[in-house]
Amino acid sequence: MEPFNFILVPQGQEYRAVLKGLQPINSSTIKVLPIPIGSQYLTVYLKTWLNSEVVNSRSSIQVLVLGLCGSLSPNLQVGDVVIYQNCLPLMSRDFGEDPKDITFPWDYDLALFLHQKLISSHLVRGLTTDRVITTATEKQKLSQLDPVEVVDMEGLIILEFLTKAGIKAAMVRVVSDDFSQDLPDLTPAIDHHGRLKIFPLIKVLLQHPVQGLKLIKSGLKSLAILQQLTQKLQLLN
DSSP states (O other), X not given: OOOOOEEEEETTHHHHXXXXXXXXXXXXXXXXXXXXXXXXXXHHHHHHHHTSHHHHTOSOOEEEEEEEEEEOSTTOOTTOEEEEEEEEEGGGTTTTOOGGGSOEEOOHHHHHHHHHHSTTOEEEEEEEOSSOOOOHHHHHHHHHHSSOXXXXXXXXXXXXXXXXXXXXXEEEEEEEEOXXXXXXXXXXXXXXXXXXXXXXXXXXXXXXXXXXXXXXXXXXXXXXXXXXXXXXXXXXX
16 A cells, blocks of 8 residues: 555644654654635635646645544543445535435545554444534434534535645544543534634533533544554655
C-alpha cells in the first residue's frame, strides 16, 4: 500500500491526541493538518488547501482522516475503533430521497486494508450532520430511519472534496459517546471558524453537570485510544 501523505483531524483535543501519537515515531513523511469543526468553515478550508502548492506539487496523494464520532448503534461502545465504508448526508430524508441513491463511498481498498490491520475495528456506515446530535432519543431515531451506525460533522464534506480532486482517502474514528448517552449542546462553544472555544465550553458543561461529566469521562477515554491508534497507523505507513 502507498503511504498516506496527509492526516486531516478536527482541531483541538483530537488534533493534539494525534500529534502525541506520532511523537515517538519519525513522522517526517506525513503532515498532520488541523481542520475546522463542522461544515461552513471546513468547506472554505478544503478549497484553499486543495488549490495550494503543497497539494498540487505532488503526483500522488493519499489522505487519512482521523477523529472522534458518536455511536448510532447499540453494538458500538465508547472507545471502539471504526473504519468508514461510506457516508450519508442527514438531508436525505428531508428531500424524500432514498439513502442508497446518495451514499458516498470511501476508497474500498484502503478501508479493507485498514480493517484487516486493525483487528478489533468495525467497518461502518456513517452519517454526517451540520450540528451535534445531543439526545439518545434522536440517535436512536436516526439509526431507525437511516442505514448508519455512527455520526460526525465533517466526513461527507471531506469525502466529496477529495473524490472530486481524484484523491484516495480513508476515515478512521473512535467512538466518543454511545447510543444511550445524552450530550450537552456544544454548538454555543463552536465559533464561526470551526474552533471549540474553551471558556464557552466550560460554561456549557457547568450548565449540564451530569451530562458534562459523562462527556468528559468518555471523551478522555476516546482521546487516549485515538492517540494509541495513531501510533499503530503510523507503523503501517
